Amino acid sequence: MRLDPVTLEILGNKVAAAAEEMCFTLQRTGRTLYVKETADFACALAGLDGTFFAYPRSIGVSGFVALDCLPAIAAVGELEPGDVVLTNDPYRSVGLATHLPDLHLIEPYFHDGRIVAYGWAFVHCSDVGGRVPSSISPVNHEIFQEGLQIPPVKLVRKGRMNADVELLFRANSRTPDANMGDIRAMLAALATGRRRVEGLIAQHGVGAFLAGQADLLDYAAEKARRVLRRVPDGVYRFSDFLDDDAVTSLPVRLALALTVRDGTVTLDFTGTDPQVAAAMNVPSHGEPHAWLTLRVLALVNTLDPTAPLNRGLLRHVAIVAPKGSLVNPEHPAAVGVRHAAAIRVNDLLNGALGLALPETMPAASSGLVVPLVVAEATEEAAPNVQVVEPMIGGTGARYGADGVDGRDSGISNLANNPVETVEAEVGIEVLRYALRPDSGGAGRWRGGSGLDLTFRVLGEGSQVLARGLERLRFRPWGMRGGHPGAPTEFVLNPGTPGERRFGKIDLLPVARGDVVSLRTAGAGGYGDPAERDPGLVLADVRRGLVSAEAARAVYGVVLADGAVDATETARLRADLPPRGPAHDHGRERATYEQVFTADLLDRLNAALFRLPLARRTAMRRAIHARVLADLPGAFPGHEDVPTRTHRARLVAEIEALEGRVHP
Amino acid sequence: MSGTTARHGAGAGARVGIDVGGTFTDFVLSHPADGRLVHYKEPSTPDDPARAVVRGLVNCAAKAGLAPGEVSLLLHGTTIGLNAIIQRAGARIGLVVTTGFRDILEIARSRMPSSFDFHARKEEPLVPRDRVFEIEARFDPRGHATRTPDAAALDALASAIRAARLDAVALVTVNGYAAPEAEGAIADALQARCAGIAVTSAARIWPEIREYERTLVACLNAYIQPLMQGYFARLASGLAEIGTGAQVFVTASNGGSMSLDSAVARPVETILSGPASGVMAAARLAGAAVTGTEVPAIITFDMGGTSSDIAVALDGEPEFATRTEVGGLPLVLPVVAVSAIGAGGGSIVWIDDHGVLKVGPRSAGADPGPVAYGRGGREPTVTDAYLATGLIDPSRFLGGRMTLDRGAAEAALAGIAARIGLDGAAPAAAGALAVATAGMATELFKTLAQRGLDPADFTLVPFGGAGPTHANLLAQEAGIARVVVPPAAGTFCALGAVSADLRRDFVRSLRTPLEAGSAGRLAATFAALAGEGRAWLEGEGRFAGDVRLQRAADMRYAGQAYELRVGLDHLPDDAPEAAFAEAFHLEHERVYGFRDASAPIQVTTLRLAVIGRTPSLPLPHLPAAQGDPVPRGTRPVYLAGRWHEAAVFDRATLAAGHAFAGPAVVEQEDTTVIVLPGWGAHLDQAGNLHLIRSARA
Numbered sequence A: 001m002r003l004d005p006v007t008l009e010i011l012g013n014k015v016a017a018a019a020e021e022m023c024f025t026l027q028r029t030g031r032t033l034y035v036k037e038t039a040d041f042a043c044a045l046a047g048l049d050g051t052f053f054a055y056p057r058s059i060g061v062s063g064f065v066a067l068d069c070l071p072a073i074a075a076v077g078e079l080e081p082g083d084v085v086l087t088n089d090p091y092r093s094v095g096l097a098t099h100l101p102d103l104h105l106i107e108p109y110f111h112d113g114r115i116v117a118y119g120w121a122f123v124h125c126s127d128v129g130g131r132v133p134s135s136i137s138p139v140n141h142e143i144f145q146e147g148l149q150i151p152p153v154k155l156v157r158k159g160r161m162n163a164d165v166e167l168l169f170r171a172n173s174r175t176p177d178a179n180m181g182d183i184r185a186m187l188a189a190l191a192t193g194r195r196r197v198e199g200l201i202a203q204h205g206v207g208a209f210l211a212g213q214a215d216l217l218d219y220a221a222e223k224a225r226r227v228l229r230r231v232p233d234g235v236y237r238f239s240d241f242l243d244d245d246a247v248t249s250l251p252v253r254l255a256l257a258l259t260v261r262d263g264t265v266t267l268d269f270t271g272t273d274p275q276v277a278a279a280m281n282v283p284s285h286g287e288p289h290a291w292l293t294l295r296v297l298a299l300v301n302t303l304d305p306t307a308p309l310n311r312g313l314l315r316h317v318a319i320v321a322p323k324g325s326l327v328n329p330e331h332p333a334a335v336g337v338r339h340a341a342a343i344r345v346n347d348l349l350n351g352a353l354g355l356a357l358p359e360t361m362p363a364a365s366s367g368l369v370v371p372l373v374v375a376e377a378t379e380e381a382a383p384n385v386q387v388v389e390p391m392i393g394g395t396g397a398r399y400g401a402d403g404v405d406g407r408d409s410g411i412s413n414l415a416n417n418p419v420e421t422v423e424a425e426v427g428i429e430v431l432r433y434a435l436r437p438d439s440g441g442a443g444r445w446r447g448g449s450g451l452d453l454t455f456r457v458l459g460e461g462s463q464v465l466a467r468g469l470e471r472l473r474f475r476p477w478g479m480r481g482g483h484p485g486a487p488t489e490f491v492l493n494p495g496t497p498g499e500r501r502f503g504k505i506d507l508l509p510v511a512r513g514d515v516v517s518l519r520t521a522g523a524g525g526y527g528d529p530a531e532r533d534p535g536l537v538l539a540d541v542r543r544g545l546v547s548a549e550a551a552r553a554v555y556g557v558v559l560a561d562g563a564v565d566a567t568e569t570a571r572l573r574a575d576l577p578p579r580g581p582a583h584d585h586g587r588e589r590a591t592y593e594q595v596f597t598a599d600l601l602d603r604l605n606a607a608l609f610r611l612p613l614a615r616r617t618a619m620r621r622a623i624h625a626r627v628l629a630d631l632p633g634a635f636p637g638h639e640d641v642p643t644r645t646h647r648a649r650l651v652a653e654i655e656a657l658e659g660r661v662h663p
Numbered sequence B: 001m002s003g004t005t006a007r008h009g010a011g012a013g014a015r016v017g018i019d020v021g022g023t024f025t026d027f028v029l030s031h032p033a034d035g036r037l038v039h040y041k042e043p044s045t046p047d048d049p050a051r052a053v054v055r056g057l058v059n060c061a062a063k064a065g066l067a068p069g070e071v072s073l074l075l076h077g078t079t080i081g082l083n084a085i086i087q088r089a090g091a092r093i094g095l096v097v098t099t100g101f102r103d104i105l106e107i108a109r110s111r112m113p114s115s116f117d118f119h120a121r122k123e124e125p126l127v128p129r130d131r132v133f134e135i136e137a138r139f140d141p142r143g144h145a146t147r148t149p150d151a152a153a154l155d156a157l158a159s160a161i162r163a164a165r166l167d168a169v170a171l172v173t174v175n176g177y178a179a180p181e182a183e184g185a186i187a188d189a190l191q192a193r194c195a196g197i198a199v200t201s202a203a204r205i206w207p208e209i210r211e212y213e214r215t216l217v218a219c220l221n222a223y224i225q226p227l228m229q230g231y232f233a234r235l236a237s238g239l240a241e242i243g244t245g246a247q248v249f250v251t252a253s254n255g256g257s258m259s260l261d262s263a264v265a266r267p268v269e270t271i272l273s274g275p276a277s278g279v280m281a282a283a284r285l286a287g288a289a290v291t292g293t294e295v296p297a298i299i300t301f302d303m304g305g306t307s308s309d310i311a312v313a314l315d316g317e318p319e320f321a322t323r324t325e326v327g328g329l330p331l332v333l334p335v336v337a338v339s340a341i342g343a344g345g346g347s348i349v350w351i352d353d354h355g356v357l358k359v360g361p362r363s364a365g366a367d368p369g370p371v372a373y374g375r376g377g378r379e380p381t382v383t384d385a386y387l388a389t390g391l392i393d394p395s396r397f398l399g400g401r402m403t404l405d406r407g408a409a410e411a412a413l414a415g416i417a418a419r420i421g422l423d424g425a426a427p428a429a430a431g432a433l434a435v436a437t438a439g440m441a442t443e444l445f446k447t448l449a450q451r452g453l454d455p456a457d458f459t460l461v462p463f464g465g466a467g468p469t470h471a472n473l474l475a476q477e478a479g480i481a482r483v484v485v486p487p488a489a490g491t492f493c494a495l496g497a498v499s500a501d502l503r504r505d506f507v508r509s510l511r512t513p514l515e516a517g518s519a520g521r522l523a524a525t526f527a528a529l530a531g532e533g534r535a536w537l538e539g540e541g542r543f544a545g546d547v548r549l550q551r552a553a554d555m556r557y558a559g560q561a562y563e564l565r566v567g568l569d570h571l572p573d574d575a576p577e578a579a580f581a582e583a584f585h586l587e588h589e590r591v592y593g594f595r596d597a598s599a600p601i602q603v604t605t606l607r608l609a610v611i612g613r614t615p616s617l618p619l620p621h622l623p624a625a626q627g628d629p630v631p632r633g634t635r636p637v638y639l640a641g642r643w644h645e646a647a648v649f650d651r652a653t654l655a656a657g658h659a660f661a662g663p664a665v666v667e668q669e670d671t672t673v674i675v676l677p678g679w680g681a682h683l684d685q686a687g688n689l690h691l692i693r694s695a696r697a
Helices: A005-029 A062-066 A070-075 A163-171 A176-204 A206-228 A290-303 A338-356 A419-425 A534-542 A548-553 A566-575 A587-595 A598-608 A613-628 A643-661 B049-063 B080-086 B151-163 B180-193 B211-241 B260-265 B273-287 B382-388 B406-419 B425-449 B467-478 B489-498 B518-539 B577-592
Strands: A041-046 A052-054 A084-087 A102-111 A114-124 A153-157 A234-242 A252-261 A264-268 A317-320 A370-376 A384-391 A428-435 A451-457 A462-466 A489-492 A500-502 A507-510 A515-519 B014-020 B024-030 B037-043 B071-077 B093-098 B132-135 B145-147 B168-172 B198-201 B247-251 B257-259 B297-303 B308-314 B324-326 B329-331 B339-342 B347-351 B357-363 B459-463 B482-485 B502-513 B547-557 B564-567 B601-612 B633-639 B642-650 B659-661 B664-668 B671-675 B679-683 B689-693
Touching: A005 A041, A005 A052, A005 A114, A005 A176, A005 A206, A005 B357, A005 B425, A005 B577, A041 A062, A041 A176, A052 A206, A062 A290, A070 A084, A070 A102, A084 A176, A102 A176, A114 A176, A114 A206, A153 A163, A163 A176, A176 A206, A206 A264, A206 A290, A234 A338, A252 A338, A252 A598, A264 A290, A290 A317, A290 A338, A384 A419, A384 A428, A384 A451, A419 A428, A534 A548, A587 A643, A598 A613, A598 A643, A613 A643, B014 B049, B014 B273, B014 B489, B024 B049, B024 B489, B037 B049, B037 B489, B049 B071, B049 B211, B071 B273, B071 B489, B080 B211, B080 B324, B093 B151, B093 B211, B132 B151, B151 B180, B168 B180, B168 B211, B180 B198, B198 B211, B211 B247, B211 B260, B211 B329, B247 B260, B247 B273, B257 B260, B273 B297, B273 B308, B273 B459, B273 B489, B297 B467, B308 B425, B339 B425, B347 B382, B347 B406, B347 B425, B357 B425, B382 B406, B382 B425, B406 B425, B425 B467, B425 B633, B459 B467, B459 B489, B467 B482, B467 B671, B467 B689, B502 B518, B518 B547, B518 B577, B518 B601, B547 B577, B564 B577, B577 B601, B671 B679, B671 B689
Parallel strands: A264 A317, B014 B071, B071 B247, B093 B132, B093 B168, B168 B198, B297 B459, B459 B482, B642 B664
Antiparallel strands: A041 A052, A041 A114, A084 A102, A084 A153, A102 A114, A234 A252, A252 A264, A370 A384, A370 A462, A428 A451, A451 A515, A462 A507, A489 A500, A489 A515, B014 B024, B024 B037, B247 B257, B257 B502, B297 B308, B308 B339, B324 B329, B347 B357, B482 B689, B502 B601, B547 B564, B547 B601, B633 B642, B659 B679, B664 B671, B679 B689
């Protein structure tokens, strides 16, 4: 360390507080929904290397601590006092921006004529043009459909707004005034940061300020490494699936080999599917990007909450992400809903780390975030669009603890909407907003329950949007003998003759009186349910989260007169089949992998990646289509299918492809 | 002495403010003859706080030369409710909710305490799921009943409640805020079927939109009601035994007070009364213009054993919050806004694995307490750092009621110094104080930044045991140029209690657009709330004379997610819509820097506070100084990186107009004030000690 232990602690606290103050300024002066309601913004201080040495802890988007400003800074050439760089371009900013609605600003902070730090701020703005209002649609397949791409440019030169840039920017948005409001709020935040940096230098000196930046990164890196050294050396392989890519029904595979050597971690995503012709690609540029490393950061913070939040936390983390894959797409892949894939990347890292640290990592959380929206016709041109609830599920069980029911901060930690304010805004009556019984995966420790939101439509001409529906097909996995959680269900008019169940659906027209029910997946369980304390099973039954039938059938617990029948329970448990230590992904994935085995998918992807980028997607779709051709439509929902012949067909397809790419 | 007609004007008996703390129960008595204030501390009796209250009252009255029977009014703050909530040691309660909403407490507002810690648990719900009952009772957003329980449903529910052996029950219906009378009627019908189990209707107690938050108000009320009832009964019998017929009033989280009957019916309004009383006393002091010619904008600074709290008051009025946290649960009742900013006297000084000096968040508390207490504490604390730097005198702690072991404190800090290469206990102690101070200042900056305020515009008013000791350090770090240390800062919360107004807040959610014709509806709703308020005040049995009504509305531009609370006291009762709109635009401009004149405005909630003013206490009047102040002596203090020989003054000997320069120490019965180098100090006529930055450090 360059600084003494008192000054370092004081400086560390001050720079972190400065970043939070920047956020407060932004929140107070910003005027759009994303700022005020969902806090989809952040501010930080970057060092001369462009990475963050100070990041807010209590406000703003928590996951972007690993972003790198340097490519955007380098792109604009020399900077002068009063300059501010703007970009939203995931490709030309090399992953600083991760989709187009995120506007990023960077201001160099000078002292005595030289740059001593950079202020950074971003806001998810309302609209940057493109095919659809709000610029984001999962079915966009090129970034050109997602709006205006702004390479790093000087928005402000020596303190004066660059009128040409503003003109161009305003002309390409449906909400130019709101966007400029967001930009003004960010400029105010950057000014706050500049004043704080000036104050710090006045009090502690520029030498201490610069030394402190380096020390804070070293300090975080050491703390992170100390935690990561608790992960036993080895290679840990894991894979998981998204139900589909939103434009086809083909599952999307994510694969990871996690290698740990003496507290250094390599995340190798080889085996992950090629980038998709939809908007869920994660533009990481093969760097230890925020969206690929969130779970590692969470692990460090969980085991050592005192580590300062800065880029040093990832010094000992390396990434291998094949170019042209879902997790390192090439231009012009669309990236608007990259968080949908990031949710599954989180599960992937969680699963791999769980192989290494089975008593630290939990089973899969419910793994979806669905803002359930009602768009109601009005007398005016624009419909009344309201988020009913941001629907999530629970967290996975872990060694020693049940999962959390109906809450999950793994990706974001958003507040829900009071039902009373929703009903005051839009014509629905909420019939149930509750935990979903028997949804949490059974286990020695039970997975968190999913949620059940059921409402009746009171108005005419309404539509329901359920973007982000996931885990309808592949369940959140259980760990060490724990069962997977129940899959998501989306049902219209449940329990009536007109009941209809939907798979993934983007937009559902509904009539007055229709009842819509979304039941999110439960999270995975941990450990053999036959080892669960019967008293805890009884408590779950009393609390109505586990049915008496499930207690008997899954946990082997027999209840009589509100108490555990110990004798019958022992007898029943003796007959339950033992559960192995492997992750249980549920029968749907087991069925799927009887055809699409891990080895074959690795081979298929290896061959696909030898094709030119432009041909991969079509080839992948064609091969899958031929293999799936005479499987039942519900595959892998039905178990009894002649998988061997289909697997043989897949092998033939792969061999043919390999022959072509390896002449 | 008759309790029911007691007024505290001329001819009444003494009034006494009481604040029950963990270690001491503080008393401030206003003497009926000359208005003189008598301060007294009695060791607390945590197993039954009423014992210390009764015993201390006798002793305090004796100190003032009075018999207990000459006390006519007790204003009492208690933390019984707060402690029960924090320790989850309240009553066994049940919750009745609209069918389909059984998990209202489990889901809450969906957020987890941490985004990054995947081992974090959610808060323990006040009512476990098996004691939550559903009933077919519901309203639409306009307050029309869409489902109403019949007698059979109520009978069945009542028998389930009785079978669950509950002490109390809270009832919440969806959209009940829009029909408080109708929900109240259901609660009455249930109460009639459940004798001995108190039923709280959420809409009746706090008819504000947002079902989870309203549910918590009702649950918290039910949760602490039996405890509080028991406590007040014990207190009443204790008071009867010593022959005082004093009326008892209870201080509230909104800085006011209420009768015993009100407190028993709505104990949830009392839970944050302690800190609120202290802030009220400070705000009042600032309102009395002790800060001289400047705008009296103050930040209060209360430093206790485990943490430090600040609050902001402008023009003698503290800021109120309608969203605070109690025991990990959000509370939406209006309370004096108090924010924790970091270390307290018991916060532990330590070195982490990487050789960095840390202070807190762990605290040694009162037991074992700092190393210097000699009660087994091994790790040095902030209080030990005060000793090792000479800031406090080990023989005069708490007015000499407790002798501290400075040698032990120094030895512990020398251990810290050795681990990080510092030369001796004093530099390590100074380092720890610098870390603690910087931490407080950064939290203070953040707290004010959220409101767009700059600490440089404020005067710091410290109270509590360590507040005056640390205030100058904090002011220096935060760029605050003036500190005002009130007399008897150590019993400040009791002082706030003795001068507390009667006050109650009322609320009604409307969710109506502000458009032609809505002014009449707003006026009618305010009139109804004012009627409720006046009726309450008259029922309190201590009508102070001057009644104030404060009106405010939560408003927003249509489509905005956040409401702004807009004060409407300046508007006449028959103000037109445009006046409401302009008030909102102005407030929006003040807070967010812009207005949107074209956007429709929504009024979501109306708020009214009814305040029965208590006559101000006469200010103490110090004799004018004759010549320079005479220090009791000097002692070495380690400040700004070196030892200084600082003058030590006895506050009791200082007179109005006395002035001196730092470094200096002022000792008083309940605390020690430090004056830094580069700062000057003087006393005003009311006995306040002003510290003024004289040079930029």
